[in-house]
Amino acid sequence: MPVTTLERPSRTAGARPAAPRRTRVFALAEARWAAIATVAFLVALALQLTGAPSWAWGALYAVAYLTGGWEPAWAGLQALRDRTLDVDLLMIVAALGAAALGQVMDGALLIVIFATSGALEALATARTQDSVRGLLDLAPATATRLADDGEEQSVPTAGLVVGDTILVRPGERVGADGRVLAGASEVDQATITGEPLPVAKEPGDEVFAGTLNGLGALRVKVERDAGDSVIARIVAMVAEASETKAPTQLFIEKVEQRYSVGLVAVTLAVFAVPLMLGAGLAGALLRAMTFMIVASPCAVVLATMPPLLSAIANAGRHGVLVKSAVVMERLGQVDAVALDKTGTLTEGTPRVTAIRPPAGAGPAEEALLTWAAAAEHPSEHPLARAIVDAARNRGCALPAAEEFTASPGTGVRARVGGAWIEVGAPARLMTEGTPMATEVAELVTELEDVGHTAVLVLRDGVPAGVLGIADRLRPDAVATVAALRALTGRTPMLVTGDNPRAAGRLAEEAGIADVRAGLLPQDKVDAVRGEERAGRKVLVVGDGVNDAPALAAAHTGVAMGRAGSDLALQTADAVIVRDELATVPAVMTLSRAARRLVVQNLVIASVFISGLVLWDLVGELPLPLGVLGHEGSTVIVGLNGLRLLREAAWRRAAGRTAG
Structure with a gap:
């Protein structure tokens, strides 16, 4: 699936967010098509097994082929136009080949599997596109600019320039980064610094765009253009951090391309060589199509998705929303953790x-x-x-x-x-x-x-x-820190915008020695990237807008959902809905269990596929036996992956972290 990145804000862009991109609409449509294909397949399978007329279940299988297969088929044809070949198109060919040989159900199953996995990936990608909208909404659309003669003018914040003087009335949001010229007030700047309490401001103090003014009126001299404000730089950092995930997708596409080309080449050889040696056309075609079916990576796909999706569903029942299978896999790879203070480690x-x-x-x-x-x-x-x-x-x-x-x-x-x-x-x-x-x-x-x-x-x-x-401090903070230390082999570090004394006190209570206090959003990103340069895969847990760049830059980001900002919830890879910090090590343990099942399933799938392929190439594998072996391995792999749906799986994960 294509990787979509976040747009950077232009220097002259206003504070209003752009409309959601059309890709989100396409992703939702793709999910609907996958759902229709799945329902049609299940109903058709039930009718076929109960002995219903072939026209009844055959028509439903056709619906599954059309609704689930048109998008990957169209994408594959477009890729061919660009002289590339992907696995999705090969699976469509394999499904059609199976149908041509009378194995309609086998082909429909391939269609449904790939349609479902493609829809999940598209939805996960589309979710990141508007992750900055909540942040941009914080900055007001207009500000009150004071002319030289003292006249008040309501102007768009995008039109403010360095040197302008603006009036910020009580209860208004600050329209630009600047410095207080006159007045006294207290400003809630938790969205930028993470400080839990409003900060007193008087002449000479710095204020940030998007922060909320208290009871006093302030005259502020603008010191940064809209595109250079702290809030705009947070948006840019979220976009930049999201773009850094693209190389992984490119690597996957390269693997798919090589596999696809190799599979096509071998299938053609399996068809052509017997013909050259005098075999009949029907026999050669049957052998080639059997090879296409048994060599299709259906079991390989199921080797990965069911364990991860089962872990996602189980975590969701216990208040942890993991946004994709990729995230669930990454949670088990973490070997360093960075915790925000206010609203994360504390209440x-x-x-x-x-x-x-x-x-x-x-x-x-x-x-x-x-x-x-x-x-x-x-x-x-x-x-x-x-x-x-x-x-x-x-x-x-x-x-x-x-x-x-x-x-x-x-x-x-x-x-x-x-x-x-x-x-x-x-x-x-x-x-x-x-x-x-x-x-x-x-x-x-x-x-x-x-x-x-x-x-x-x-x-x-x-x-x-x-x-x-x-x-x-949260009641479960001490136990969570100890569990994270046991899982990663390292004590978590505390990253916060609060003052060092308050941060140090709470860190000492929680059992944390590595404290990074007084940090702005870019400083948190620098701390995370410093750990990653040391070769560590960092998990960041936070809840505020100021945590969003670090959440996006980290190997994996987890947001506290009950009081978390919209941007943090959108940017994070996972959200703790019930606001229970102890679920972080529990879901990490569940992820590691899922990854172990993935390895088991890959071994099972590889053994079956290799055996069936060798049988077809060396001997004569009957088509029904090939389909039986292929589907048998698929069922075994699928059932093995579903083990993580059980309540006992979560209890084991939570019990290990508690112990």
């Missing part, structure tokens, strides 16, 4: 992890948390939601907050129970005259040193205490 939701009132002079923990939660209750900030959730979980009754105000980058202020409560960043709320400044600073340092985000609470200007907020 991805900030939580209050520490409550620290000043020693001896502070309120009780419940009172401190109640004041902070009451003041934060009207806010939509992620830290505010974490504080309110913590108070509710402890059963705290929250009094009403009055005169609420929020200052971007600083915090909130409200009157709670007659006292003024301020909650926010210690560096912004603390002044030289703040009481107990030294003791509070020590509490802040203590929390930040272990990777927490520190939030200061003031009551009537006096520090009431400090809250520590952090993302929490």
Whole structure:
């Protein structure tokens, strides 16, 4: 099947994605034709076995030939026009030859097998074509440009140039990469850096296109054209990484070409040599067609697909969507793993992890948390939601907050129970005259040193205490890291855009020593490619847009599906739908079991095909016996591959990783 690559965004292209390519429509149509061929074949086979009239099942076999065979036949004829020969066309010829000799069912089976495998490959290829659409949707179509006289102009983001000044209102997405000229706000830039919490921005700070502005207004000076923005470069990297998979496809095509040419040459020789030695035309034709049938790679095709497809189906029942048989095979080849932090190794939701009132002079923990939660209750900030959730979980009754105000980058202020409560960043709320400044600073340092985000609470200007907020490790993270270490012989590495202290703390809890923190998307790609240059096949597990280039560049990419971005889900080779990290080593183990069955099946298929071919060339192989041997090997190989459909196969895979 042809390999389709992702289009690179042009430097002048807007943020709007192109429409899905027509190849996706063709792939869906091919799948429908394969389904019709399969149904027609199964119904025809049932009628034939039950003794129905030949016209009934013969017509259905004809439907299977037409619906399943026209596309590979047409593609094969086009290849012939380009002076190339592929296996698909040879299988059509073999199927027609079988039908001409009265073996209609044998030919129909060949048609159905190749139609089904071709449709699966086409769908997997088409899925990658629009993998960047979710990312491009993040960048706004328009931006508010400020003229020299201060007039506001709504312009397409594609029209922004370096040096323009844009206004980013509260709740809007940033229209271009640039630097803040005026204003203060907090920007959610998890799509670019993977940081779980919004980042305070003030004059001089850098902002990225596609990130979400908070409560403040920002004036931003554009520093990169649309085609050079970080978000556009992510698109380009996804495209480039996807293109690097093409050489494998070219290698397969070369093997198919040589096999096809060799099979045709030998078939012609099997037909011509007996004629030259005086054999009858019918006998020579029968021997040649028998050779074509027994030498057809039907059993070889089934040697590979049923184990891998059975493993895919079994993994799907347990919450892992593996997008193709190629991916399932690759999962078993992995010998190095790179894990994202936020939303992958962790739950991805900030939580209050520490409550620290000043020693001896502070309120009780419940009172401190109640004041902070009451003041934060009207806010939509992620830290505010974490504080309110913590108070509710402890059963705290929250009094009403009055005169609420929020200052971007600083915090909130409200009157709670007659006292003024301020909650926010210690560096912004603390002044030289703040009481107990030294003791509070020590509490802040203590929390930040272990990777927490520190939030200061003031009551009537006096520090009431400090809250520590952090993302929490997944319950199955430690066991998953240990299982991945056992499978690959190497401890996974952690790649994250978060700060080194937070990353180091969580990595230590999970048992990971190799920590790469503060990484932008291109840095994650560099880390993956560095491992691959060392000869390792890397599995990347992530969930965010910022992980998409690394997912595409890796040997295999797995996305966490519940909270994962659309781009990550589209770019990844597999998706963990149930959000259970422990399924990663389980599906790797299942893949290795599938690959072992593939080897077994190839041995079985090779023995049968070699024996039948030698019998036909050296002796006289009766056509019915040849068909029986060919179909017998196909059935044996198929049933062997279906063993991985059983529930016991998944339990064994999960049990080995848990142990």
